[in-house]
């Protein structure tokens with residue numbers, strides 16, 4: 001197999017895998033789909049068939065017997081590793097971690113003022129278990145050079161040639177060497193998801209799992225890891241996945257791209273998955289949703305408001321993620337039961353949530369205050385408008 | 396010297412050290428004082444004489460020749476260490492880190508609705524250099540027991556007997572063992588500040604420096620470190636320094652104290668130090684301020700608004716903290732020059748700032764949305780109201 005890192009190819013979508021027909025498809029080719037929100041709160045681990053899919057190109061069809069992974073750049077011993085090498089020469093580690101697209105909840109941002117990017121509802125995130133070897137162990141085997149020599153970034157390239165935004169190159173991205181080498185960072189080269197071999201849509205045979213940071217850095221169908229003194233040169237590192245203030249638009253952005261940092265750690269986030277917007281509900285009913293934070297920070301609190309944020313109450317956290325501290329990679333599901341309302345006839349109510357993490361960070365109130373032209377990191381207070389009938393449901 | 400951890404004493408303020416008369420004194424006995432805000436932005440390192448002081452009891456007067464530090468609890472070898480042991484038996488490490496009281500900007504929260512606690516303006520934080528040995532190294536020397544045996548918390552007690560809130564006990568607090576033992580956590584047992592022996596007000600002869608977390612955990616005049624399966628039993632860990640939603644008040648709080656986590660990592664914060672509120676300014680003029688985040692997160696952006704947050708521009712960051720990633724313990728000072736305004740006569744303008752960190756977290760807009768009865772972690776958008784004369788100053 002040729003290493004084709006500079007090869008640019010035209011996208012061909014004739015060989016895509018089968019997908020769950022229940023998905024909400026936001027873009028067909030490349031495939032971008034999220035589960036129906038209620039699928040997220042049905043279990044702590046999202047079943048693979050419901051796990052959101054964010055592709056940037058056709059799904060490669062890789063022969064695991066001939067697959068190799070290259071480790072190069074600022075290392076003493078460049079390595080070429082087979083799938084069997086990854087499985088047998090390095091310790092197998094399993095973690096539970098959510099992945100979340102930085103574009104999660106973009107549609108709500110676009111509803112306020114148009115942004116560019118695939119439209120996503122509230123479900124471009126999911127929670128899974130991942131098994132593989134530590135990127136750290138592989139980089140140690142390759143004798144990564146000291147940080148002081150410029151070994152600052154671990155750059156990943158996929159085998160998904162044909163990304164239209166990057167002239168047919170495969171998807172690429174990078175993370176800091178500090179994160180890659182952190183013994184508590186848990187960055188994996190994963191070959192299993194939810195206890196089974198990775199599926200094609202999720203990066204078979206090997207993908208990066210970089211927990212606590214935006215999904216865009218967890219590169220699928222991994223071709224190589226290059227240790228470099230600069231960030232990935234990919235479009236997706238340099239010209240995407242950055243957050244600007246609302247005064248930056250497509251006319252003046254060029255001079256800001258290189259000045260603005262690329263997104264890494266996820267911010268504090270939560271959303272109500274059930275009930276659905278515009279539901280008609282009878283008492284009592286229960287709100288279900290998710291809360292997440294980046295960097296391994298724990299969800300400490302989820303607040304619920306029924307009056308637009310004037311007053312709050314605590315949701316019940318159904319956290320199954322037990323740390324240790326600063327390794328809370330998974331999400332926390334929450335619920336909150338409403339038994340009565342201050343009305344004697346059917347009333348429109350806005351159900352609202354916001355989360356707090358172990359760094360006392362909380363979500364911004366309004367989307368307008370964080371609007372940005374790429375529509376990333378929309379973590380404004382989430383709400384669902386419903387009609388509540390104070391009577392008990394007539395069965 | 397007797398270990399007097401259960402001794403309760405009446406506070407006596409007859410032997411307090413000399414203090415800078417320029418301090419804004421928020422409480423006299425115990426001494427609580429912050430510098431004038433403009434002192435903060437005059438240098439990256441806050442001179443010791445201007446470094447904010449937050450005491451909870453009289454300042455102990457400790458003889459360094461007889462001082463000992465006890466390490467006990469869930470360790471195999473309890474240790475009794477002299478100051479000379481700390482200086483000679485363990486590697487000396489120097490870090491630059493800000494300390495910030497969780498009550499910083501409490502007065503602004505109290506202005507919205509009364510809270511309990513020492514009133515602080517915007518300057519109960521400062522940035523210093525700290526030298527000492529790693530708590531990690533000391534705990535390794537004491538053969539700390541494995542995490543799995545229950546070694547979850549590193550509990551600190553000071554020698555500052557006489558805290559009125561805790562019936563005369565000394566000040567106490569704890570951090571997680573994960574933070575204490577993290578090789579990148581940089582928790583120090585410091586004996587120098589800004590290159591000199593610690594002063595009495597800052598914890599002579601030995602204090603904890605736990606960078607990235609609230610100042611309340613960096614216990615001064617350190618008497619002992621106890622590794623425990625539970626958090627510090629101190630009032631200041633269990634009944635203070637916690638953040639509640641606005642519906643919790645002094646009538647219903649009792650059942651929430653134990654359920655709510657104690658504050659650890661600092662959230663994203665910024666404030667304008669210059670110009671002072673109600674200044675009359677001529678064009679051009681420059682805004683100066685600080686931005687900080689917890690957990691070693693980097694300040695990526697500071698935004699300035701002159702129209703109440705409708706539009707923003709980037710401040711210039713004067714960051715001298717060079718990481719590595721996730722070890723940005725110091726603050727970042729910023730500046731922003733205003734050369735013109737849209738008015739031809741003297742106009743009242745609200746200068747507003749907000750910061751963003753490397754986890755894409757930003758400050759909440761309004762204090763009312765984060766109000767809490769202890770008045771902690773007020774990191775709402777900071778503003779200063781001034782009058783700007785569009786003419787150039789007549790000299």
Ligand SMILES: [Mo]
Pocket residue numbers: 054100101102103215216
């Ligand atoms: Mo993404």
Ligand SMILES: [Mo]
Pocket residue numbers: 449495496497498610611
């Ligand atoms: Mo404090």
